[in-house]
Amino acid sequence: MTGLAETMKEKYGIPFIRVSYFGIEDMAKALYDVAGHFKEQPEIMEKARELVRSEVTRIYPELQKIKARVCGKRAAIYVGGAFKAFSLIKALRYLGMEVVLAGSQTGNEKDYEILRDMCNDGTIILDDANPLELSKYIIEKNADLFIGGVKERPIAYKMGIGFCDHNHERKTPLAGFEGMLNFAEEVCQTVTSPVWQFAPHRSP
Amino acid sequence: MLLKHTTKEIMERSALTVNPAKTCQPIGAMYAALGIHGCLPHSHGSQGCYAYHRSSLTRHYKEPVMAATSAFTEGSSVFGGQANLLQAIDNMFTVYKPDLIAVHTTCLSETIGDDIPQIVNKAVAEGKVPAGKYVIHANTPSYVGSHVTGFSNMTKAMVDYFAETGAKKNKTINIVPGYVEPSDMEEIRRICDAMGIPIIMFPDTSRVLNGPLTGRFHMYPAGGVTIPELRQTGQSMGTVALGNLASTAAAFALDAKCKVPYKLLDLPIGLHGTDMFIDILRNIAGVNVPDSLTFERGQMVDIISDMHQYFYGKKVGLVGDPDQLLALTKFLVSLDMCPIHIVTGTPAGKKFTAELREATKEVPCDVNIKVEGDMYLFHQLVKNDPVDLLIGNSYVKYIAKDEDIPFIRHGFPIFDRIGHSYLPTVGYRGGILFLEKILNALMDRQDRDATDINMELVM
Structure with a gap:
């Protein structure tokens, strides 16, 4: 996407802003950044502020309930683009969860610099990983949740940990404020599932 | 809308049962007796009882169910059924040659007060019981307990009549x-x-x-x-x-x-x-x-993990027999499902109710437990707090149809589907089969209700 935007700017002079619609923080920032671009129309910023306020007020109570249930759980993220990983880290932190592994298929050097800065010490950062590497570190880090694509789902389940699908075929949105709520609900549902008590490595 | 007269409002009822969630003792006793090789169950009462019990069991299993009756008349209702039972024992051993006869009583013979051991002793004394053949009995008045009580009584009779203390213990x-x-x-x-x-x-x-x-x-x-x-x-x-x-x-x-x-x-x-x-x-x-068993267990856990998002938070209404309800409730809770209406017609006692309460204490909804409730009340509960899935015997199909709720059959009787006689619910394999039933019911509904946009190929 960034490549396309850069080309359009180069060829036609159309400006672009890099935004993410995942998580409260990034969604709000996206709206403010866009509104900030139209400096001569301050009412757009007004409307953006009002929208963020009402949306956050709407989902906040529900998110707090979920946060109480998932707080302290450990997450592993492995997605296509690194930019999505940034948002996911923020969204998971918002829910009080710890990111113990982060990685992407297509991140570049600059992305990984940002990722390193965002993550705590000890977080494992992987580029272009394979299932064996992923499973090794997920077990090592005792993750409770894995966020990945379609083909990672059964891998997570085989290890006895929860999974949230972050692929492009989804019909329940994870983007936007509503999406954050959907995301939180999905994460909560899977990490708190009673099925994991029956998974061998979870048994005391 | 066959049950259109069921009201949503629940009125206190103490002396009236509408559509009972149980059946009577002799059915359970007859079923248990069929579990002894070469046994002919015998119903000591009028023909109506035995005809009903046999036909219920026949329809549930779609198998021949053999049993006999004392065929009480007006006379035996007044004077007792001794003569009928003596004649019956003689006829059965002469004509049908069972290894043993398992006599269970009925409301009528219990009310008369027939003493079955006394009658059987008389039959033995009169030479009506051939050598090496036996007559056992269980008292099964239908105004006490339910079919489960009858099953329990006849199973206990097997111990009372046959179990022997030996000099040494076996490895069994x-x-x-x-x-x-x-x-x-x-x-x-x-x-x-x-x-x-x-x-x-x-x-x-x-x-x-x-x-x-x-x-x-x-x-x-x-x-x-x-x-x-x-x-x-x-x-x-x-x-x-x-x-x-x-x-x-x-x-x-x-x-x-x-x-x-x-x-x-x-x-x-x-x-x-x-x-x-x-x-x-x-x-x-x-x-x-x-x-081999560890492997099966792992497969069952695997299925639950693969599909846990479909179980999560689904509300279930269950009606059936106490032992089944308790085990099923625990199973459903372990799947992250929410059993919210649990009704049995069997008087299973306070301890049972407390166990169910304990099993559902983590369920994040109000849970209605009614021990000695009926199907009418169960339907009312469902009307007041709808569920995603109903589990019960064939009679629940009317509720499922009226309320348009997915339904899986479990319990007794099941007159309108096959499978229960051949495919288990117990064990890991039985668990897998039951998971499949739950998922099919829920997913068929999801597909049926999906809009063109929301229809999912992959689930």
Whole structure:
């Protein structure tokens, strides 16, 4: 996407802003950044502020309930683009969860610099990983949740940990404020599932 | 809308049952008796009772169900049924040649006060019981308890009449399987076989009520616990009783009579229930759990994990027999489902209610438990707080249709579907089959209700 935007700017002079619609923080920032671009129309910023306020007020109570249930759980993220990983880290932190592994298929050097800065010490950062590497570190880090694509789902389940699908075929949105709520609900549902008590490595 | 007169408003009722969630004692007694090899169940009462019990069992199993009746007339209703039973015993042994006759009583003969052992003694004294043949009995008045009580009473009678204390203990374990299907009994035996444990299971209706088409009619099919086996129950290492209501009486009687200690467990339904069962067997017999069972268990956990998002938070209404309800409720809770209406018609007592409360204490919804409720109340509860899934016997189909709720059949009777006689619910394999039923019901509904945009190919 960034490549396309850069080309359009180069060829036609159309400006672009890099935004993410995942998580409260990034969604709000996206709206403010866009509104900030139209400096001569301050009412757009007004409307953006009002929208963020009402949306956050709407989902906040529900998110707090979920946060109480998932707080302290450990997450592993492995997605296509690194930019999505940034948002996911923020969204998971918002829910009080710890990111113990982060990685992407297509991140570049600059992305990984940002990722390193965002993550705590000890977080494992992987580029272009394979299932064996992923499973090794997920077990090592005792993750409770894995966020990945379609083909990672059964891998997570085989290890006895929860999974949230972050692929492009989804019909329940994870983007936007509503999406954050959907995301939180999905994460909560899977990490708190009673099925994991029956998974061998979870048994005391 | 066949149940259109069911009101949403729930009125206090103490003296009226509408659409009972149970049936009467003799049905359970007849079912248990069919689990003894070569047994002819006998209903000591009027013809209507036995005809109803036989036809219910026949329709549920779609198998021949053989039984006899004392065929009370107006005369026997006044003067008692001794003459009828004496004649019946003579006829049965002469014409149908069973190894034993299992007599159960009915409301009528109980109200008259017929003393079955006295009548049987008279039959023996009169030479009506051939050598090596037996008549056993259980008192099964229908105005007490339910079909589960009748099952329990007849199972206990097997101990009372046959169990013998021996000089030495055998390596066998007794299994009282509880009021479960022939398929379940078969699966319990398969699990024990896999663990290398010799068992005596009583009653055992497998290969009696789930037999093959062979081109011949057998009055007494191949299956069932034998009389020599029943005698030896008194010399087993221990007894595992599955389901409090249906099995404790027999296990306790055996302990009292022959000093065979027993362990009481829930029915082995679901992961935890099956784990407990296998663990107890392992402990009593001192064996290891074979890899084959560990593998099956892993497969079951695998399915639950793959599909856990579809179970999560789904509300379920259950109606049925106490032992089944308790095990199923625990199973559903372990799937992250929310059993919110639980009704049985069997008077199962306060302890049972407390166990159900305990099993559902983590369920994040109001849970309605009604012990000695009926289908009418169950329907009202569903109307007030709708559910995603109903589990119960065939009579629940009317509620499911009226309220448009997915429904899976479990319990007794099931008159309108097959499967229960052949496919178990117990054990890991039974668990997988039950998971499939739940998922099919929920997913068929999701597909049916999906808009063009929301229709999912991959689920």
